[in-house]
Amino acid sequence: MRNFVSVSPVLNVLIVLPLSALIACGGSYTQTDKSSDGTDLDSDTGSDADTDADSDGDADGDADGDTDTDADTDTDTDTDTDTDTDTDTDSGSTLCTSEWEPLQVGGWTREYTVTVQGTAGTAYQEVWGTTYTTDGTEAYNLYDEVSTSSVGWSGNESIGCDVDGGTGLYMLEWTMSGSYSGMAFGSTVGTLDHPRRMLPPDSEIPGAGTWVYSYSANVSFSGLPLTFTAEGAYTEVGIEEWTAPDGMVYDAYHLRNVYAEDFSGMGELTGVLDQYYVKGLGLVKEVNVLADGTDFMTRDIDSWSGLSPY
Numbered sequence: 001m002r003n004f005v006s007v008s009p010v011l012n013v014l015i016v017l018p019l020s021a022l023i024a025c026g027g028s029y030t031q032t033d034k035s036s037d038g039t040d041l042d043s044d045t046g047s048d049a050d051t052d053a054d055s056d057g058d059a060d061g062d063a064d065g066d067t068d069t070d071a072d073t074d075t076d077t078d079t080d081t082d083t084d085t086d087t088d089t090d091s092g093s094t095l096c097t098s099e100w101e102p103l104q105v106g107g108w109t110r111e112y113t114v115t116v117q118g119t120a121g122t123a124y125q126e127v128w129g130t131t132y133t134t135d136g137t138e139a140y141n142l143y144d145e146v147s148t149s150s151v152g153w154s155g156n157e158s159i160g161c162d163v164d165g166g167t168g169l170y171m172l173e174w175t176m177s178g179s180y181s182g183m184a185f186g187s188t189v190g191t192l193d194h195p196r197r198m199l200p201p202d203s204e205i206p207g208a209g210t211w212v213y214s215y216s217a218n219v220s221f222s223g224l225p226l227t228f229t230a231e232g233a234y235t236e237v238g239i240e241e242w243t244a245p246d247g248m249v250y251d252a253y254h255l256r257n258v259y260a261e262d263f264s265g266m267g268e269l270t271g272v273l274d275q276y277y278v279k280g281l282g283l284v285k286e287v288n289v290l291a292d293g294t295d296f297m298t299r300d301i302d303s304w305s306g307l308s309p310y
Contacts, residue, residue, distance in 0.1 A: 101277055119151070156174065206236060227264050245302060
């Protein structure tokens, strides 16, 4: 197996992106509605959806807001006295929610200190609401940016819910651009034949155990088509204490991803990616170590806004 460090700059970038984004999916799959609200069937915005204009036209005092035109004083037989108090203005989203990676919470940011192949830098994440993948599947839109003196990238990750009969958060698609050793590269889009489950649902934490994945991915690198395969397994290590920058201690959910990737014979990569999530805050730490013991990438949260860990 060829060492990752010795392969071309293009592969350096391509390998960093999939591992950072946990790979994408542009293939065909189904998504199950797990929302408790979802698309509100009464399509109300705080008012009753029955807009019936009573055929009897009576001046009834019911709360359905019907406009009566005739003068009869009969007692209205529709007994609805609905006082619909829900004030939601539904966006139609059917996406699940997560305490451990709160993508459903809008307007937040996270900032990190990173090292990529021994070079220090910074990273930034921000959720941009929801989007749709190339095949029309709704997904959370997570912006991710990493910058060091030698390599950097920025772009968007589409993260969906409950795919192909599974539950939890799944990486569906990513689009990135950036540079390596001062060489800029264009937009890089990755699609694959099976999505990767990145986090189980809250109801399975802890207790999710181990799950495996295997897929082939097509990557368009500045218009150049490339293919690679990946396989591996996530294992739930457990709940561990994590100390925040301000000294507060929280429970963190520790996942370990043992992976192997093959870049069409141009290079191979195996390693272990450890990730830590905190309720109300999300990803706080990750450590990616190659099979030969090389520290490939680390990420540690420094600050955040719009989120409250607990």
